[in-house]
Amino acid sequence: MADSAGVGGTVSSVMQETRVFPPPAEFSRQARIGSLEDYRRLYDEAARDPEGFWHARGQLLPWMKPYTKVLDWQSPTVRWFVDGQTNASAACLDQQIAAGRGDKTAIVWVGEPTGERRTFTYRELHAEVCRFAAGLRALGIRPGDVVSIYMPMTPELVIAMLGCARIGAVHSVIFGGFSSEAIADRNHDAQAVAVITADGGWRRGAPLPLKKNVDAALQSASHPSTTVKHVVVLQRTGQPVEMVAGRDIWWHDLVAGQPADAPAEPMDSEAPLFILYTSGSTGKPKGIKHTTAGYILWAKTTAEWVFDLREDDLFWCTADCGWITGHSYVTYGPLAAGASILIYEGAPNAPHEGRFWEIIEQEKPTIFYTAPTAIRSFMKWGMQHIDGRDLSSLRLLGTVGEGINPEAWIWYHEVIGGKRCPIVDTWWQTETGGIMMSPLPGCTPTKPGSCTLPLPGVVPQIVDAAGEPVEQGEGGWLVMQQPWPGMLRGIWGDDERFVETYWSKVPGKYLAGDNARQDADGYYWIMGRIDDVLNVAGHRLSTIEIESALVSHPAVAEAAAVGRPHDVKGEAVAVFVTLGSGEPNEALKDVLRKHVRHQIGALAVPDDIHFTDSLPKTRSGKIMRRLLRDIAAGKETVGDTTTLEDYTVLAKLRGNEE
Template sequence: MSRYHETYERWKRDPEGFWAEAAGALDWVSPWQEVYARVDGLDRWFVGAECNTCWNAVDRHVKAGHGERLAVIYDSPITGRKAKYSYNQLLEEVSTLAAALEDLGIRRGDRVIIYMPMIPQALFAMLACARLGAIHSVVFGGFAPPELATRINDAKPRAILTASCGIEPGRVIAYKPLLDQALDIAAHKVEACVIFQREQAPADLKPGRDHDWEDICSVARSFGRKADCAAVKATDPLYILYTSGTTGQPKGVVRDNGGHMVALRWSMENVYDIRPGEVYWAASDVGWVVGHSYIVYAPLLQGATTIVFEGKPVGTPDPGTFWRIVSEYGVSALFTAPTAFRAIKKEDPDGNFIRKYDLSSLRTLFLAGERADPDTVKWAEDMLKIPVVDHWWQTETGWAIAANPVGLGMLPVKHGSPSVPMPGYDVQVLDEGGHEVPRGKLGAICVKLPLPPSCLPTLWNNDERFHKSYLSHFPGYYETADAGYMDEDGYLYIMARTDDIINVAGHRLSTGGMEEVLAGHPNVAETAVIGIADQLKGQVPVGFVVLKSGVDRPSADIEKECVARIREKIGAVAALKTVVVVPRLPKTRSGKILRATMRKIADREEFKTPATIDDPAILDEIRGALAAKGIGA
């Protein structure tokens, strides 16, 4: 029997008592005066308390006698490098780097930008900042100079920590020239840059400003320098994370120290069912929120082992890479994006690579980041023979809004749903007037205030924009900007971003529902549906499909079959008459499909190539495919 309903009701009856109990699993420098308070119009958790996130993620386990427990595993199929760090070794690396940063003048409250590839030093950098009470802002490694410059201007960092290069399949990306260009563009002047030299492309250092990572750590080590953990307020910022795809004035999501620790540690035990000492793998990047929450902080707060993976789900070297990692390191739970699984399914539809490895350690697969279509979930269930848990959350929340809480005992799985709201989230589906809609009806998914611990208290230096972006449309609620519905059992269904709900001749239709139908075609690996402008109906949907590997049929036949499927499963009201077979879809580096950009191409609107796009050349492919159908030309 699942304890979910009992746990959720306990939170609803006494939210402050619930979170105070959860906070008891962590160490605090000084206790809170109030578990929750509204301060200057903003939600604050554990007001008055002092703590340190690095202490709770690293030192606490060493002090408890678990220093020899494995903390971090690094595996890079691209370079062939592997490394392991115990909690003792992690403490040595982090406290030494923090001391070196202290020697460069970094203090509590200073901002530090981290511009790193997926190597262990990225984690060391984040934890070293947390140790000092400095506020880190991780920018995805290899981000274009103008985008990096806007973040420099907004965060105003004293220092930037980077590596000489990042390594992608088949190419080396030198980071230092990109950083130098960004610093030339930026109005804010950075005092120090610390560069971790990688042998694939060592960087030239500029005297006075640039410092060699190993050199400054060696100096600190030679003097026996190790930084202590600074006591910070629970309500002080731990980090700033700029949301992907922002242009102009960037939107910096702020994460606090106290509430963040409490919610993440609670989630590891109750959502992911991970115990101290077990191996947990979030196959993401530290540049994204999943990397912050579930590569770095949550596993270490729980005393588990985390994996830093420098590779891709396919092509490094084959679609069996994930299964090698699971088998080699005894992974208990894998968390990745549905896009990764669609890529694996496309290359290995029969699961031949899965059968090559011993996956007996793997208890659960978690999916998040984009809607997990039922076809992909069922494929994973059939191939892995384990529970596949879709869950839903956002950069702004930092952890799951809705999930099937494995640690509390799983609820029945409903394909297409990320299951039920987690404690802390009073989720309601509203109409345009802010009224709750009947169960089963599509609406705007919102969370009744206050938001739980770990959710953003505000945006960096911009309370007004925070209120306008998230709280103004539905007073008393946080607007998720996702659309969907709740069924009679309280299960949520996330159908699309509210921008992707299209209005066809007065009918509000979900592109996500259409994508689900297209994904059910036996030859289809991936889908995207967008609404394009239509003079008669306002908008009409257009579908894009990527075929599975080895499909040898005329594209025109598959396109016709896909249109017929929509008519059969949804009806003529959908008005989907065009489906286009394309070799690939434009995505961010985290795997999110850039539907808004595709829509602008189709509607011949001006747009700026998103900074987060994985390969800009795909946009020309989409433009050509649409033009061949007489759209957007």
């Protein structure tokens, strides 16, 4: 986070959204939290007596040793459920079987190659996890050891995560699209003792060379993985791979003969459950550390609140488990809540651009949770893939990963939700462990583009660069004033960076790194990362608002706004635009400038408009504005680019500049 982002203290909000969508009456009647009065009662209870509030919910976890104290908070150090012992795998499996869900479907899995489908009941999943956990124990892996997981989105990825949790090993899931150097870097930083991988995985019709990448990572000169003693390989695609004697073992050989009931290791509440690496704007990725009891309780509780989980729901979160969304809302949250989850291995446009709607028609999920960048892609691909598909099983839609432009929200609501499904626009981070702000679908009137209100236990504030609260309606830094159970406990092996990044700018409060504003109804609007604010002629403008104005034009499918140095104004507005229709010419640039002027005002009119076929994105779908800033300024790209999905996009954009 750049210190210069604090200049001026507040961010101008220049775009107002006035459309309001109340929750459907039928939904509210059946919802867990069915009125704003119920929400306010819960929120006030959590604010008035946080220890009592979380004690009542903490009791619901499977405790092997009771905790002696709910909360010990010495900023930035926090301990939840002090001295207690539990196990995240037991919360997801054993507890569900004990509650009578043994024969309930836990996982429905669909492979990218059409026709592939597998299901697991909770009892079957428990048996597979126990066999895998016993296999890890047989390799000598012990509580506290770090195990890297680099796998395709198959049921075995979830089994590997839960198997590690069962024996107290700390898992570090690495997205299956990352390079060998990214694997090597994360293995080295975490001091991993084992890697769980597969021969390959399917992505857009082609097998990914997962095992080959792991082999290359373990031979890396820059990040030697001297601590890795074991590589477990799942046979997925059948492609030939090299197996190193004494180090590598096939998954099926590891679990052969292992018992279907392996005991869950009693783990201290604050024992690390997993590390998940997020890339910084510069320097090496940060290993975000999450611990056992607080995380699993937060993931479970927020899944129940935000998605209004019911016993008969089939929940489809489209995220990969290489990201926090996949941890919290594919694996831990829904399973700890006893839900059924749908997992799809492949890309949304493989083998065709209607694949998601085909899956919804066939599998009939009731909840669909995806990213705004995917929604914008669906819009761009066209209605021909959606028309005629039966999406009537859906009762709730969600968005995650970045702010959603109001026009994309409206399209999602009308086309995918049939105007009947509430939308939960969720704001949270890898660091927060779970959702922090979101509508509750049975009670919160929604405004397109707003994450609305904080969940019970979340106490946000918007401050200026001096840490002082801003006026209502003004933009500023988003901070959290109180601890919550799912919060990160540190950056793996780097306490100094943890304090500097999250706790030093506004002492005693967690700095989220986002700008936000609060409207007259108390609703929160995320205005982009602190680093993404533009300072134009002394006015600090939100990139998200400029992008939303552009996307509201019918010719624009997607847009990204960044700043570049300007001799007079300080910063000029540069935008990169992907078209859904129209010709990329000077006439359209003039039309778009007039449109932004009309939507926002002269201050936000772009100086530069670049048309492009696609935007540089992370593998989780976020636009990499940092790279666009470099291109707009004519600078060489520096910093971490391992999360970039398609390097050819960068090359094309560079080519357009020359």
